[in-house]
Amino acid sequence: MAETMTSHEPATGKKLWSGSAGDPAAEIAKAREAFPDWADHSFTFRAETMRRVANVVRAKEKEFADLIARETGKPLWEAQQEVGIVIGKVDISIDAYSNRTGSTTFEGALGSKVAVRHRPHGVLGVLGPYNFPAHLPNGHIVPALLAGNTVVFKPSEKTPASGEFLVQCFHEGGVPENALRLVQGGIEVGKALAGDDGLDGLLFTGSAGAGKALAKQYADTPHKILAIEAGGNNPLVAWDMKDIHAAAAIITQSAFLSAGQRCTCARRLIVPEEGHEETLDEVLKLVDRIIVDHPHADPAPFMGPVIDNAAADNVQEQFVELMMKGGVPIKKLHRPDEEKPFLTPAIIDVTNVKNRPDVEIFGPVLQLVRVRNFEEAIAEANKTRFGLAASVLTRSPELYKQFWRGVRAGVVNWNKPTNGAPSTAPFGGVGISGNHRPSAYYAADYCAWPVTSVEAELCRASIGTGLKDPATEKTR
Numbered sequence: 001m002a003e004t005m006t007s008h009e010p011a012t013g014k015k016l017w018s019g020s021a022g023d024p025a026a027e028i029a030k031a032r033e034a035f036p037d038w039a040d041h042s043f044t045f046r047a048e049t050m051r052r053v054a055n056v057v058r059a060k061e062k063e064f065a066d067l068i069a070r071e072t073g074k075p076l077w078e079a080q081q082e083v084g085i086v087i088g089k090v091d092i093s094i095d096a097y098s099n100r101t102g103s104t105t106f107e108g109a110l111g112s113k114v115a116v117r118h119r120p121h122g123v124l125g126v127l128g129p130y131n132f133p134a135h136l137p138n139g140h141i142v143p144a145l146l147a148g149n150t151v152v153f154k155p156s157e158k159t160p161a162s163g164e165f166l167v168q169c170f171h172e173g174g175v176p177e178n179a180l181r182l183v184q185g186g187i188e189v190g191k192a193l194a195g196d197d198g199l200d201g202l203l204f205t206g207s208a209g210a211g212k213a214l215a216k217q218y219a220d221t222p223h224k225i226l227a228i229e230a231g232g233n234n235p236l237v238a239w240d241m242k243d244i245h246a247a248a249a250i251i252t253q254s255a256f257l258s259a260g261q262r263c264t265c266a267r268r269l270i271v272p273e274e275g276h277e278e279t280l281d282e283v284l285k286l287v288d289r290i291i292v293d294h295p296h297a298d299p300a301p302f303m304g305p306v307i308d309n310a311a312a313d314n315v316q317e318q319f320v321e322l323m324m325k326g327g328v329p330i331k332k333l334h335r336p337d338e339e340k341p342f343l344t345p346a347i348i349d350v351t352n353v354k355n356r357p358d359v360e361i362f363g364p365v366l367q368l369v370r371v372r373n374f375e376e377a378i379a380e381a382n383k384t385r386f387g388l389a390a391s392v393l394t395r396s397p398e399l400y401k402q403f404w405r406g407v408r409a410g411v412v413n414w415n416k417p418t419n420g421a422p423s424t425a426p427f428g429g430v431g432i433s434g435n436h437r438p439s440a441y442y443a444a445d446y447c448a449w450p451v452t453s454v455e456a457e458l459c460r461a462s463i464g465t466g467l468k469d470p471a472t473e474k475t476r
């Protein structure tokens, strides 16, 4: 019998959704059946269908944002932003398909033409995380469908309702039911989907640990596409800022947006030993004003709860571990109600913690590291196996240049937060943050394979040398 699943509102504990886990093999079979027809449609047809999907989402914007806010706990304004990004993804992906994977022809040798065209892989799986239950899977689904693939999508087991809503929008917009299949379930269903022989590739967004497990699972199938978008232990260097208030706002947004549940959130604030106190005071003033509350509360909160009690327990344990290793809390992590996953923003000085765990604390915890000079700041920024996002706050273009060249990350920003990356650019990380298949604008790349054809309307001999001339018996 299929496993029963439920999802609960993190802010209230109320049951939001219940259903059954699905069967990935059955869904892949349906998507396989739909593939030839969907791939045979013109790109224009598929692009128009996607635009209709965007219109459906637009028409349901309020309802969708309300659901996302309730299911994830993120503030309503942030859920509204997420729905806006879902809509915007369609035009960006249409543009990206043409720019990254469209068709080109150019002159070849001996009057031939060289044509480069792209073809879809077949049936692609999409595994989504809970923190952006619509935007991130949508960021794979739209480019995959546009390129002519069909898709089987498994949302996070923590946000099944948002995943289901998203798929309904595609179907209402005219994507055939079997061209996009929904399969609900947890890790075991994810593993079964990823490992099914009928799948031509997998587009994954989630934790680095799961990414590694999937890379192992795919070791025997190097011919299958595997795109991994994982998390980070992201550094933010606050060095020599002119406007301390603005800098404090950037630091606060970087660390605590989405209650710290963005892969791009700053986890480490790296500051000069001498003269960082003013910046820190300003950050603390701002942090003290942060409202942590229900997603629909009035006044609107900056942060909601984290996704569930288990996640809150985990963040609390990681904070205590840092304290036990010698970390000095500057602003303690509080959980006002032990039964609920609301956490207040926390800052801890870990400068003297030896063997700091290089992990992603997926919650509102910022670790402060004091360093003696800018070289040390770059070295500290690179003290991680991850490599997703990094940012430097400095007045000096030279220091930014040094930072840009010295830091290993897929997103390297100057006087801007670590998060809030644009969908109009490639997005991905190095190290264990990914596998060199950046998504967002470059998602088009892994959704289609290029076919190069050297073409001529008539056969013409191309061997000119190394043959004997029949008339003279001489070698040409």
Ligand SMILES: NC(=O)C1=CN([C@@H]2O[C@H](COP(=O)(O)OP(=O)(O)OC[C@H]3O[C@@H](n4cnc5c(N)ncnc54)[C@H](O)[C@@H]3O)[C@@H](O)[C@H]2O)C=CC1
Binding pocket: 127, 128, 129, 130, 131, 132, 136, 154, 155, 156, 157, 185, 186, 187, 189, 190, 191, 192, 194, 205, 206, 207, 208, 210, 211, 213, 214, 229, 230, 231, 232, 262, 263, 264, 360, 362, 388, 428, 433
């Ligand atoms: N680089 C990026 O674009 C982003 C990365 N993330 C990362 O995602 C994480 C938070 O999301 P979570 O939902 O907790 O991630 P997760 O890794 O626990 O789960 C993601 C999805 O993969 C499935 N899954 C987990 N383990 C699996 C396995 N071994 N085999 C097959 N499927 C498996 C889950 O059921 C879920 O659908 C954070 O680490 C965050 O940094 C989140 C958003 C964007």
Ligand SMILES: O=C(O)CCC(=O)N[C@@H](CCC(=O)O)C(=O)O
Binding pocket: 131, 132, 136, 139, 261, 262, 263, 264, 265, 418, 419, 420, 421, 422, 423, 424, 427, 439, 440, 441
């Ligand atoms: O995928 C895109 O279209 C752009 C990248 C993006 O949305 N990045 C987000 C982080 C996603 C996450 O943390 O889960 C950001 O930079 O805030």
